[in-house]
Amino acid sequence: MTLTKKEEQILNSITVASENDPSKPEFPADNPKFPATPIYKIKVAEFSNIWVKDESYNLTGTHKDRMAWEIIVTYRDFLIAKKIEQLKVELPAMSIISSGSAAIAIQTQLKKYNLPNLKVLVDSNIDKKIITAMEKLGCEIYITDLSKKAFDWQEILFLTHNPNGLDITSSEALAPTTRFYDWLSYEIINFSPDYCLIPFGTGNLFENILNINRKEVSQQIHDPRFQGKIDILRKCNFCGATTNNPKSKADKLYSPHLPFVHFDEQWIRLYKYAGYCGNETNIYLLKEQFLEEAMNIAKSQKITCEASGIAGLALFLQMQKFIPKNKKILIINTGKVKI
Numbered sequence: 001m002t003l004t005k006k007e008e009q010i011l012n013s014i015t016v017a018s019e020n021d022p023s024k025p026e027f028p029a030d031n032p033k034f035p036a037t038p039i040y041k042i043k044v045a046e047f048s049n050i051w052v053k054d055e056s057y058n059l060t061g062t063h064k065d066r067m068a069w070e071i072i073v074t075y076r077d078f079l080i081a082k083k084i085e086q087l088k089v090e091l092p093a094m095s096i097i098s099s100g101s102a103a104i105a106i107q108t109q110l111k112k113y114n115l116p117n118l119k120v121l122v123d124s125n126i127d128k129k130i131i132t133a134m135e136k137l138g139c140e141i142y143i144t145d146l147s148k149k150a151f152d153w154q155e156i157l158f159l160t161h162n163p164n165g166l167d168i169t170s171s172e173a174l175a176p177t178t179r180f181y182d183w184l185s186y187e188i189i190n191f192s193p194d195y196c197l198i199p200f201g202t203g204n205l206f207e208n209i210l211n212i213n214r215k216e217v218s219q220q221i222h223d224p225r226f227q228g229k230i231d232i233l234r235k236c237n238f239c240g241a242t243t244n245n246p247k248s249k250a251d252k253l254y255s256p257h258l259p260f261v262h263f264d265e266q267w268i269r270l271y272k273y274a275g276y277c278g279n280e281t282n283i284y285l286l287k288e289q290f291l292e293e294a295m296n297i298a299k300s301q302k303i304t305c306e307a308s309g310i311a312g313l314a315l316f317l318q319m320q321k322f323i324p325k326n327k328k329i330l331i332i333n334t335g336k337v338k339i
Contacts, residue, residue: 003083007091010113011079014072020182022225027069027183028059034225035187036066039330042301044313045320049328052313053188056304056335063205063334064105067180072109074174095119095160096168097146099252100130101337106168107137119160123147133339146255177207185212186225192232193330195323197312200240200283201253205334210238214276237278241315243286250291252308290314298333309334 003011017032018024025034037057044050058065071094081087093116096103103120110118117138122131123146131141142160151159153167168174185208188196200206216226217234242253271277291307294314298305307314312331316323323329 002085003079006114007079007082010115011076011083013113014076014079016073016076020223020225025183026073027066029069029072034183035190036183037187039187039191042297042303042331044297044316047320047323047325047329049326050316050331051191051193051329052303052331052333053191054303054333054335055184056309056333058105058335060101060105060108061304061335061338062101062105062309063181063184063332064102064337065108066184067102067176067204068105068109070174070180071106071168072113072115075113075115089164091116093117093119093162093165094168095121095156095162095165097121097151097156099123099126100134101252101335102168103134103139104137104337104339107134107139111138119162119165121146121151121156121160129339176202176204178211179208181205181208182212183225185209186223188330188332189213189216189233189236190225190227191330192229192328193236194232194278194327195237195239195280195316196330196332197239197241197315198332199250199253199308199311199334200242201255201308203240205332206238206240206283210271210277210281213238214271214274217276218274233277234275235278237280239280239312239315239319240283241286241311242283243288243311245288248286248288248291249295249307250286250311250314252306253286253311284315284318286311286314287318290317293317303333304336305333306336309336 017026022034025032027036037055039051039053041051055063078091098120107118117140119140121142124143144159153170156167188209198206213233216222217230243250248254272279291314294310298310310333
């Protein structure tokens, strides 16, 4: 099955400057740069070396824009396969479980490149404004009670009426823990912090950062994007901020079922034993009062965020009594989706 004229135009419109050349970055597609988003200093209590990596500067307001671009690159690969007659079916639609930010980021890109609309499975308690925003972009919405159980990929495709499609939520073939946020991970570790505090929802961002850090501190031949300091990164404490509170303001970090998260204690213990990261690297449960304080600090310093996105700052506030004042702290703000 060869490409139609429309598909040929789509393929020609998707330009990937390079996979890992910092002088030819691939993101964002319309204005590529590396780093793609800023890091700037903020003031918190008695600490003088606290910085924010601010993903709210992305197109739809969150780090999910980077994931969205990788979905477009995947469609480019589908089109190439179809052009050489390896793919012999129509371009598949994709399905995803989303609370809004990922779906809005992905659908924005799918619409731009005239690709099949995203099929989105949402929880029955989702904010109706989010549903409206997704539908306006062209998402096909399917509603269910996500608290009942963990859904596998077959069930996600069934519930989104997508039997011949692909589920983004669970697909290991998309390499979510090494590919979705690889450029972002290099932007982070190149800063060489002593502590890096990261929101932990699906875990993909946290795992991407640690996997890239492991790769660079354990090999002699480095990726061209790498500019970090190995002696510091070996001791860097990567701290994931999450919640098990269903009523938490950090609602994007809570899920009764996270079937596709691969974090476990043994995995993180191995990384620490091997010197791939610092001894305080772990996933930490947030206390709600620190989220409120973090939001107030962010507001006072004009940081665009939501509670889930600024959870790293909340975790810092929770841990600050145990962190030396002279340490270099990097807070990852994953942003706030633009509706």
